[in-house]
Amino acid sequence: MEFxxxxxxxxxxxxxxxxxxxxxxxxxxxxxxxxxxxVNITLNGKxxxxxxxxxxxxxxxxxxxxxxxxxxxxxxIIDSFNRQIKDCEILSNELLELPVKLQSGKDxxxxxxxxKFADFIEKFCHTTTLSALFPSVYEKLKIDGKxxxxxxxxxxxxxxxxxxxxxxKDTVLMGDLAEYELSPRLQAITQTIKEL
Numbered sequence: 445m446e447f448x449x450x451x452x453x454x455x456x457x458x459x460x461x462x463x464x465x466x467x468x469x470x471x472x473x474x475x476x477x478x479x480x481x482x483v484n485i486t487l488n489g490k491x492x493x494x495x496x497x498x499x500x501x502x503x504x505x506x507x508x509x510x511x512x513x514x515x516x517x518x519x520x521i522i523d524s525f526n527r528q529i530k531d532c533e534i535l536s537n538e539l540l541e542l543p544v545k546l547q548s549g550k551d552x553x554x555x556x557x558x559x560k561f562a563d564f565i566e567k568f569c570h571t572t573t574l575s576a577l578f579p580s581v582y583e584k585l586k587i588d589g590k591x592x593x594x595x596x597x598x599x600x601x602x603x604x605x606x607x608x609x610x611x612x613k614d615t616v617l618m619g620d621l622a623e624y625e626l627s628p629r630l631q632a633i634t635q636t637i638k639e640l
Contacts, residue, residue, distance in 0.1 A: 445505050448512040458505065465501035467511060475515060481577050484514035518578040524571045525637045531564055532637065536630035543619025558610065561626070565603070568633065569596075584640055588632040599629055 447456050447467070461467045464487060475481050485492040487500050488510050503509075538557055545554040572592055575581045587595040602625045609617040 445507065446510040448510075450514055451512075462505060463501065464503045464505065464509070464511060467505065468501070471513065478517065479519065479578065480515050480517035482513050482515050483574065483577070486510075486512040516574055516577065518581060521571060521575045521578060521581055522640055525575075525640055528564070528568060528571065529634055529637050532568070532630050532634045535561055535564055536627045536634065539622040539627040539630065542622035543615075546615040546619050564630075581640065585636060587636045588629070595629075602626065602629070 445456075445458065445467075447454050458467075461470060468482070468485070472482060485497070485500075487503070488508075492500055535557075539561065542554060542557060545551075545557065572582075572585065575585065582592070585592045590598075602621060606618065606621045606626065609615075609621060
């Protein structure tokens with residue numbers, strides 16, 4: 445059997461494990477001891493979705509069985525958030541300058557800033573989603589005194605308005621949203637991450 449964790453081949457010695465499920469259970473027990481969990485399973489080159497998990501559980505281990513796992517740890521989640529602090533602070537300040545960029549015809553700079561903002565939000569959302577696997581971290585994510593779900597329900601409406609302003613080329617609304625809605629929320633996100 446070949447066993448990979450985070451794309452690194454591990455030499456493991458099977459004891460009483462006879463099925464894929466036996467290996468997964470034993471591995472998950474070890475993960476739990478180290479505040480980690482499995483987020484992706486690939487068996488013999490096939491990505492296994494949550495709905496297929498039961499079907500592979502009793503599959504016998506063979507010499508040519510290849511099991512690949514992607515795991516994430518609580519410390520990796522916190523590290524990821526910490527790496528995002530600086531970007532978040534810089535972006536919140538740069539968004540305050542978006543109205544001036546738009547009014548002074550610096551469209552290319554404005555477009556670059558909007559793309560940078562979109563990338564940041566995507567990374568932050570991804571890390572936040574993974575943090576839900578670790579309740580002790582997820583529950584600390586209070587942004588502006590709100591839980592993550594409540595914060596993003598409100599924020600998604602603002603993001604939708606911002607997107608609509610981009611589509612209609614409403615530079616005044618884009619500038620107002622950047623200065624009075626997006627930037628303050630990024631400042632709140634920065635504060636929350638610093639307190640983790």
